[in-house]
Amino acid sequence: MPGDRGRSRRDSYDDIEPEFAALAALSPDDPRRETVRAGIIDRCLPLAEHIARRFAGRGETFDDLLQVASLGLVQAVDRFDASRGSPFLAFAVPTIMGEVRRHFRDNTWSVRVPRRTKEIQGSLSGVIEDLAQRLGRMPRAREIAAELDVDLTEVTQALIASNAYQTTSLEAVSGNDGENSPLSLMEVLGETDGSYEHIDKFLAVRPLLAALPARERRVLTMRFFEYKTQSEIAEELGVSQMQVSRILSKTLDGLRERVMRD
Incomplete structure (x- = not known):
């Protein structure tokens, strides 16, 4: 038009x-x-x-x-x-x-x-x-x-x-709660980081990871930090995928048992 x-x-x-x-x-x-x-x-x-x-x-x-x-x-x-x-x-x-x-x-x-x-x-x-x-x-x-x-x-x-130039009051209205109820900036500024709960677990398992035999530690690293599949790990280590599965299962069960015991 x-x-x-x-x-x-x-x-x-x-x-x-x-x-x-x-x-x-x-x-x-x-x-x-x-x-x-x-x-x-x-x-x-x-x-x-x-x-x-x-x-x-x-x-x-x-x-x-x-x-x-x-x-x-x-x-x-x-x-x-x-x-x-x-x-x-x-x-x-x-x-x-x-x-x-x-x-x-x-x-x-x-x-x-x-x-x-x-x-x-x-x-x-x-x-x-x-x-x-x-x-x-x-x-x-x-x-x-x-x-x-x-x-x-x-x-x-x-x-x-x-x-x-300007600051904003934490009491200033910045949105709503989904039901058209006004919320202050303080109420929506942030929330508790869900990762905090993992800190204790990480600190507990860290020395146990360091004490693992080299092969078990390497398998865990490739699986959970390098995000490789069990087949890729098996090919790199020259073992079968079933062996990798057993190593992971045994290692994780052992770590879980020691963490819970401690």
Whole structure:
């Protein structure tokens, strides 16, 4: 349907670079320039909305995040240089995300972050934008570190520091119990690891495994750690599959008896 084709084009940015070329060809005082620019921004608004939703749930309202992301989109449209040959998305995404992160950085730090890390974190957005346009993709941490002339560890810490903008209360509702009863984050944060109950068993059987004859220990290793079949074990040891079965049965029965006795 015609409407479906229109929506598909609006949500796709694969062929948007020619529109930037057309915009660049217009002189600053050309009355058509603002119309073309507004059309590009309007077409890319879903991208700003998508990025705003990615940052939702961190203490800021979606409307505020959408406003900040839209500002980042406008900056991306105004700064993008189509003559470099890189796709618009590769430049727009880090530009918009950088603007949203800058908003969090300037307005919401819930966890104390070292000053040096804050300084590097504040430089990331601009550097990521420049590298993204130059490389045609999102830059790697090592490339960012080289551009800033700082240690890779410092860049990594600065990237991680983005998570320190907001904390979430353990009393905050995060889901339900399947019967539409609200549950707090504390109630769904985790559960007892079922593997804990195996620790005592492992500690009890470990010295008994070490005391086994070499052949029995090797058979157990191949069966339960290398996940080989009895036939594969038999072929490797040069015995019959029946002999392997007997070795396993006898060895396991002996281990079980000694563990239970001890």
